[in-house]
Amino acid sequence: MAWVMLISKVSFAVFAAALALAQPAAAEIDASAAAFTAPAGTTRFVLELSGEPQPRIFVVDKPPRLVVDIDDVQFGIEGPIAPAGLVSDWRYGPLGPNTGRIVFDLAEPALVMRQFYLPSLAGRPGRLVLDLQRVSAPRFAAAARSARASVDAVPAIQPEDARAVVVLDPGHGGIDPGASSGDGTLEKDLALAFAKRVAAELEAVPGLKVLLTRTDDSFLSLNRRIRVARAYGADLFVSIHADAAPQNFVHGASVYTLSERPSDAEAAALAARENLSDAVSGVVEPDVKEDVSDILADLMRRETKTFSLEFANAVVSSMGVAVRMNSNPHRYARFRVLMAHDIPSVLLELGYLTNSEDSQTLTDPVWQARAAEAVADAIARFFGLSDSRAGARQIGRTQDAATLRSQ
Numbered sequence: 001m002a003w004v005m006l007i008s009k010v011s012f013a014v015f016a017a018a019l020a021l022a023q024p025a026a027a028e029i030d031a032s033a034a035a036f037t038a039p040a041g042t043t044r045f046v047l048e049l050s051g052e053p054q055p056r057i058f059v060v061d062k063p064p065r066l067v068v069d070i071d072d073v074q075f076g077i078e079g080p081i082a083p084a085g086l087v088s089d090w091r092y093g094p095l096g097p098n099t100g101r102i103v104f105d106l107a108e109p110a111l112v113m114r115q116f117y118l119p120s121l122a123g124r125p126g127r128l129v130l131d132l133q134r135v136s137a138p139r140f141a142a143a144a145r146s147a148r149a150s151v152d153a154v155p156a157i158q159p160e161d162a163r164a165v166v167v168l169d170p171g172h173g174g175i176d177p178g179a180s181s182g183d184g185t186l187e188k189d190l191a192l193a194f195a196k197r198v199a200a201e202l203e204a205v206p207g208l209k210v211l212l213t214r215t216d217d218s219f220l221s222l223n224r225r226i227r228v229a230r231a232y233g234a235d236l237f238v239s240i241h242a243d244a245a246p247q248n249f250v251h252g253a254s255v256y257t258l259s260e261r262p263s264d265a266e267a268a269a270l271a272a273r274e275n276l277s278d279a280v281s282g283v284v285e286p287d288v289k290e291d292v293s294d295i296l297a298d299l300m301r302r303e304t305k306t307f308s309l310e311f312a313n314a315v316v317s318s319m320g321v322a323v324r325m326n327s328n329p330h331r332y333a334r335f336r337v338l339m340a341h342d343i344p345s346v347l348l349e350l351g352y353l354t355n356s357e358d359s360q361t362l363t364d365p366v367w368q369a370r371a372a373e374a375v376a377d378a379i380a381r382f383f384g385l386s387d388s389r390a391g392a393r394q395i396g397r398t399q400d401a402a403t404l405r406s407q
């Protein structure tokens with residue numbers, strides 16, 4: 001309710017004003033000097049201050065900018081200070097009576113990966129240090145989105161809240177078992193187990209939050225899966241399946257993205273089968289209707305499509321070295337579960353339960369581990385976090401070794 005928010009905002013403003021009257025003016029922090037350095041691909045910004053600030057840092061996109069708000073700051077920086085590295089230009093000034101703002105124009109998408117304050121020592125002023133690091137375009141877009149979303153609730157976000165959100169969607173579930181193999185393996189169980197493996201692989205990656213649309217054998221309609229992803233603030237949506245094909249020689253993993261026109265008849269047939277999930281379960285829900293007339297929604301849809309294709313390529317290249325892929329590994333069709341215009345989305349078919357070789361490998365724990373690791377790598381790479389993933393994997397291996405030793 002907009003008016004409720006308005007009233008609460010007004011009363012907050014009155015409350016804040018009363019508070020300001022009741023208290024003496026806060027101590028000013030003098031910003032006396034600034035400097036940029038750009039060692040090895042990173043960029044460091046140092047601001048000399050007379051006291052410790054509580055900076056609020058967030059990013060804005062189109063074009064990419066980094067914003068730092070500091071309360072009660074007085075700028076007395078002399079001369080033009082040349083930017084460096086990832087910062088192409090910068091400016092500062094008062095934002096309101098009690099806040100100063102610094103805006104950095106970014107040459108490339110970047111986030112503050114480390115910030116600290118060195119207190120005044122031996123006559124030298126204190127220093128606020130911000131270390132910027134280049135990140136992938138999708139990760140930057142995710143951070144900008146969460147900053148936008150939190151603008152009403154809080155003035156800015158902390159860097160740790162800028163984590164990218166991955167929503168894994170195990171297909172089918174509950175009343176809808178999906179496909180099944182000759183020996184009774186069900187697609188819904190395989191998909192859930194595999195999603196949990198991928199989530200576990202990504203658990204220790206900083207900068208990433210992984211959530212599942214379902215964590216047990218419950219049924220979710222296709223629209224609900226999209227709604228859940230939105231509610232979680234998904235920056236990437238991966239629906240996981242292992243289907244059946246009328247021809248039992250069809251085999252291997254493949255990745256699907258959304259398209260009104262299918263890449264081939266087989267992809268169209270697969271989408272039709274996957275889209276039946278609701279009908280199988282007796283749920284009647286219309287297609288997700290998005291407002292196509294909105295020019296912003298249209299721009300966003302194009303950006304989403306580019307990111308979806310980028311991620312599909314990442315999955316194909318990383319799964320391609322780990323497991324057997326379909327001869328045509330990236331295809332597209334009209335999958336209802338991929339229809340969110342604002343969330344990069346792919347559908348992963350791990351293989352075909354109707355192919356005897358596939359159905360054997362799909363249930364093999366060694367294959368599952370290898371494939372899940374490849375998918376996790378692709379996700380980390382998509383968000384430019386593959387380095388921290390390599391670190392996390394080392395930790396994982398050490399823990400595995402420790403577990404083995406203790407057994």
Ligand SMILES: [Zn+2]
Pocket residue numbers: 171172178179187240241242243274
């Ligand atoms: Zn399926």
